[in-house]
Amino acid sequence: xxxxxxxxxxxxxxxxxxxxxxxxxxxxxxxxxxxxxxxxxxxxxxxxxxxxxxxxxxxxxxxxxxxxxxxxxxxxxxxxxxxxxxxxxxxxxxxxxxxxxxxxxxxxxxxxxxxxxxxxxxxxxxxxxxxxxxxxxxxxxxxxxxxxxxxxxxxxxxxxxxxxxxxxxxxxxxxxxxxxxxxxxxxxxxxxxxxxxxxxxxxxxxxxxxxxxxxxxxxxxxxxxxxxxxxxxxxxxxxxxxxxxxxxxxxxxxxxxxxxxxxxxxxxxxxxxxxxxxxxxxxxxxxxxxxxxxxxxxxxxxxxxxxxxxxxxxxxxxxxxxxxxxxxxxxxxxxxxxxxxxxxxxxxxxxxxxxxxxxxxxxxxxxxxxxxxxxxxxxxxxxxxxxxxxxxxxxxxxxxxxxxxxxxxxxxxxxxxxxxxxxxxxxxxxxxxxxxxxxxxxxxxxxxxxxxxxxxxxxxxxxxxx
Amino acid sequence: xxxxxxxxxxxxxxxxxxxxxxxxxxxxxxxxxxxxxxxxxxxxxxxxxxxxxxxxxxxxxxxxxxxxxxxxxxxxxxxxxxxxxxxxxxxxxxxxxxxxxxxxxxxxxxxxxxxxxxxxxxxxxxxxxxxxxxxxxxxxxxxxxxxxxxxxxxxxxxxxxxxxxxxxxxxxxxxxxxxxxxxxxxxxxxxxxxxxxxxxxxxxxxxxxxxxxxxxxxxxxxxxxxxxxxxxxxxxxxxxxxxxxxx
Numbered sequence: 079x080x081x082x083x084x085x086x087x088x089x090x091x092x093x094x095x096x097x098x099x100x101x102x103x104x105x106x107x108x109x110x111x112x113x114x115x116x117x118x119x120x121x122x123x124x125x126x127x128x129x130x131x132x133x134x135x136x137x138x139x140x141x142x143x144x145x146x147x148x149x150x151x152x153x154x155x156x157x158x159x160x161x162x163x164x165x166x167x168x169x170x171x172x173x174x175x176x177x178x179x180x181x182x183x184x185x186x187x188x189x190x191x192x193x194x195x196x197x198x199x200x201x202x203x204x205x206x207x208x209x210x211x212x213x214x215x216x217x218x219x220x221x222x223x224x225x226x227x228x229x230x231x232x233x234x235x236x237x238x239x240x241x242x243x244x245x246x247x248x249x250x251x252x253x254x255x256x257x258x259x260x261x262x263x264x265x266x267x268x269x270x271x272x273x274x275x276x277x278x279x280x281x282x283x284x285x286x287x288x289x290x291x292x293x294x295x296x297x298x299x300x301x302x303x304x305x306x307x308x309x310x311x312x313x314x315x316x317x318x319x320x321x322x323x324x325x326x327x328x329x330x331x332x333x334x335x336x337x338x339x340x341x342x343x344x345x346x347x348x349x350x351x352x353x354x355x356x357x358x359x360x361x362x363x364x365x366x367x368x369x370x371x372x373x374x375x376x377x378x379x380x381x382x383x384x385x386x387x388x389x390x391x392x393x394x395x396x397x398x399x400x401x402x403x404x405x406x407x408x409x410x411x412x413x414x415x416x417x418x419x420x421x422x423x424x425x426x427x428x429x430x431x432x433x434x435x436x437x438x439x440x441x442x443x444x445x446x447x448x449x450x451x452x453x454x455x456x457x458x459x460x461x462x463x464x465x466x467x468x469x470x471x472x473x474x475x476x477x478x479x480x481x482x483x484x485x486x487x488x489x490x491x492x493x494x495x496x497x498x499x500x501x502x503x504x505x506x507x508x509x510x511x512x513x514x515x516x517x518x519x520x521x522x523x524x525x526x527x528x529x530x531x532x533x534x535x536x537x538x539x540x541x542x543x544x
Numbered sequence: 545x546x547x548x549x550x551x552x553x554x555x556x557x558x559x560x561x562x563x564x565x566x567x568x569x570x571x572x573x574x575x576x577x578x579x580x581x582x583x584x585x586x587x588x589x590x591x592x593x594x595x596x597x598x599x600x601x602x603x604x605x606x607x608x609x610x611x612x613x614x615x616x617x618x619x620x621x622x623x624x625x626x627x628x629x630x631x632x633x634x635x636x637x638x639x640x641x642x643x644x645x646x647x648x649x650x651x652x653x654x655x656x657x658x659x660x661x662x663x664x665x666x667x668x669x670x671x672x673x674x675x676x677x678x679x680x681x682x683x684x685x686x687x688x689x690x691x692x693x694x695x696x697x698x699x700x701x702x703x704x705x706x707x708x709x710x711x712x713x714x715x716x717x718x719x720x721x722x723x724x725x726x727x728x729x730x731x732x733x734x735x736x737x738x739x740x741x742x743x744x745x746x747x748x749x750x751x752x753x754x755x756x757x758x759x760x761x762x763x764x765x766x767x768x769x770x771x772x773x774x775x776x777x778x779x780x781x782x783x784x785x786x787x788x789x790x791x
Binding site: 081082086089090139140141143144146147148149150151152277279280281 | 595598599600601602619620623624625628630632633634635636637638646647648650651652
């Protein structure tokens with residue numbers, strides 16, 4: 079019996095491990111000046127997703143009821159889940175250490191342990207609880223990341239109050255205390271996670287779906303315009319986006335308060351937080367748009383509604399782009415105005431281009447996937463793979479061949495997706511392929527491979543053209 | 545087990561989802577060896593009641609006992625004596641029909657291989673096919689095979705015939721459930737939740753009609769036939785229709 083659960087768990091978590099390893103390899107191979115930082119981020123991202131997947135796959139596969147109805151103790155199921163997770167995490171941590179190689183050897187051992195060890199601990203003890211609360215892998219992973227970020231923020235603020243020093247002192251102090259804080263958090267969430275699994279109810283569907291006000295949602299009026307109905311449906315699919323936007327707002331408000339309250343912190347790079355948010359949010363908006371419908375099982379009958387498929391797709395694309403623009407770009411820029419953050423403003427037009435590209439690229443990946451989680455997991459290696467391809471093309475042609483090549487060699491794929499001409503060439507293709515995929519209930523692998531090859535060719539050609 | 549002890553006993557069961565009372569003070573008593581029907585409209589609280597019995601949901605208040613045991617404390621002991629077919633059946637996407645059956649068999653101390661072979665062939669399931677690629681009806685059939693092969697003392701079926709074609713439905717109800725109970729009539733109990741009552745006419749020994757989470761009518765099927773001179777579906781309709789007081 080134990081072997082059966084073990085085998086099932088290993089099989090359920092293997093896909094996530096493989097995708098994480100591919101993403102890790104792509105990140106490590108990127109000829110970037112700060113590839114080690116990216117490798118660590120990708121590794122931590124993979125670990126947290128693995129932790130969320132350990133319990134979350136039961137929600138994704140809708141097998142929670144069946145799993146809990148088997149005559150085996152919940153304690154045993156949970157222990158096996160965690161044991162398999164530990165093995166997966168050790169493999170991923172080992173691969174990360176291998177990828178970093180000399181980078182890691184040149185730094186203090188505590189630093190390596192902190193950046194490799196803490197995500198492992200978080201994945202084992204924090205992510206499963208968050209996943210059970212969110213009732214899904216993606217929500218669980220994002221909540222875990224948010225919890226980690228919150229701990230870091232609290233430590234920074236505490237250090238600032240206590241030491242009254244500058245941001246660098248506070249940063250080093252927070253870094254010293256981070257392992258203890260994460261271990262303390264993990265002890266609490268570990269216990270709560272155990273308790274929650276022992277009492278876990280077979281409830282499926284996302285936690286706490288947001289009800290829109292009558293203006294947007296259902297009302298007493300029986301019939302609405304189909305366009306309105308489609309727009310409301312698309313907005314309902316984006317609840318995760320709204321949750322992340324809220325998290326960003328909270329983070330921004332706390333950080334801004336610290337910057338204003340502590341003069342020594344006025345140099346805190348809030349724009350970095352903004353840029354990271356501006357790059358992540360469009361991916362989530364796009365990733366959710368099509369895959370979430372397939373996951374909910376509504377995609378088939380949605381296509382059968384008497385509205386042309388292209389019209390449905392058009393509404394989806396417009397809603398996704400507008401939402402991404404408003405939440406992923408408009409809001410940060412508005413907040414930057416309040417703090418007169420010049421860096422964010424200077425990056426504004428480039429971020430707009432990147433936001434459009436990332437939204438459309440994630441939307442395309444969403445159409446070849448069956449869930450938002452799979453899209454997010456697929457998007458990482460696909461994005462890094464495309465980046466690697468573009469850099470290889472740039473390297474082969476040499477920096478003198480075309481204007482963007484030197485930028486590309488310096489800043490990686492980010493330079494390409496911030497180039498309006500590049501985005502103008504590649505985005506229509508992504509949207510067209512996305513439409514082809516979204517209009518069909520089938521997802522043949524051969525079609526996706528063909529589309530991937532066409533995108534790679536057009537992206538390389540676009541790079542040369544611009 | 546003592547034959548006088550009920551297999552299922554529910555007292556004043558309440559389960560709330562937020563402000564909604566899915567089950568509101570329900571009482572239920574199922575004797576061993578019976579085929580018990582839990583009838584109700586969509587959203588009446590049938591699935592919630594079943595999930596409370598299986599420790600898949602925690603009651604807000606009230607008491608539920610299965611084989612005299614508390615589902616929240618003795619869930620493994622209870623689950624090793626029962627089998628459950630949920631209303632929405634899902635399997636792991638990488639498992640074939642055969643893998644799925646092996647998977648479920650591995651949790652059981654008892655598994656009737658001959659019965660498995662016979663049911664798989666009766667339902668014409670392809671053992672090599674991926675379980676999640678099966679049609680909805682075939683998935684239900686597979687879940688039924690997985691539920692019946694361990695020969696449990698209590699078979700809990702939640703809307704088991706939805707998605708089945710008429711031939712399979714009749715075959716399933718008369719042959720599969722009938723044969724299951726005939727295997728050990730005094731010991732094997734079936735709790736079936738459904739709103740397709742006519743399908744189970746003749747098989748049900750006793751039933752409870754629930755509405756808005758409350759018990760509306762509990763009767764032996766024979767007594768009901770005698771008392772109302774109607775079949776169970778008509779009794780159900782007249783009980784729950786606005787002018788149906790007193791069936």
